[in-house]
Amino acid sequence: MNFCSACGKPVSQKIPPGDNRLRFVCGSCQVIHYHNPKIVAGCIPQWEDQILLCRRAIEPKSGLWTFPAGFMEIGESAEQAALRETVEEARADVVLTTLHSVLSLPRIGQVYIVFAGKMLSKRFEAGIESLEVQLFRLSDIPWDQIAFTVVSEALQHYVEDVARGSFTLHVASVPDQIVS
């Protein structure tokens, strides 16, 4: 951030009165610009003994696999965002069955809110952000071609949950996320 989005004049980093963190503050109109973590809402869609993964068509990590997930938008709930991403990336209709993981990535300022979902039919196809979409048995997940550490972490928990026969919520911090 170089300029104030309100008045267009230069900003500088300073700690505002009563605060304890560096913020971008406008030297002209004094507006404080806060930057906060973004939410990535996602869904692990299940069909019988398989889950649906997408091969990314966009950077970062184009060509690698993920479950449907993307930045939540203003005007929707986390659940709506997860459903929207599942339609956009995999053209799949799911019903969300449980909140599965809340995984924070402190270094890059993201929180993944990941639901488990049941596909309402076996229909799916690649959306514009996917090269291909495919059902995988849990024993066939392409672990060495997963796009992000946080996606691997959520999938590992999912596999453990299925092996144990019950879903439990996983809340964790994933410090080593590499984005590019």
Next chain:
Amino acid sequence: MNFCSACGKPVSQKIPPGDNRLRFVCGSCQVIHYHNPKIVAGCIPQWEDQILLCRRAIEPKSGLWTFPAGFMEIGESAEQAALRETVEEARADVVLTTLHSVLSLPRIGQVYIVFAGKMLSKRFEAGIESLEVQLFRLSDIPWDQIAFTVVSEALQHYVEDVARGSFTLHVASVPDQIVS
């Protein structure tokens, strides 16, 4: 948003290629500025059969009650944010016991991530953003003086959980949040 935070030139709202939503786009450097929901991380601190609430010293809703909660910062996890807010607003040390609620406020672009926590001692005092901090029995919660609808919703679920004897995660959308 009136000006590009990268180059300082005016922005306008348009739908970028491949997108389907209006974004602020710089007419000069073409940077797209995304605005996404913010996370409010909070904790319902418990001491024996009571919970700890804070009376807000800041707007909006100064003078009304809430559990400790505030905007999550880049560089921390949701859990760390909830613990930090509990220290800042109520000077209380807690251990988080479970993720209790994930409540979306689509209209204002916020998601509350609320944990239940156990106080490690009965020590607490008002932080700078609180007028006072007080332990309440669940039957004495000041329902008509709660700051936000989303706080009432989380507290109602908490009371129901305690009555039932087990905590269950609540994921919901709270459409009627009034912020001022």
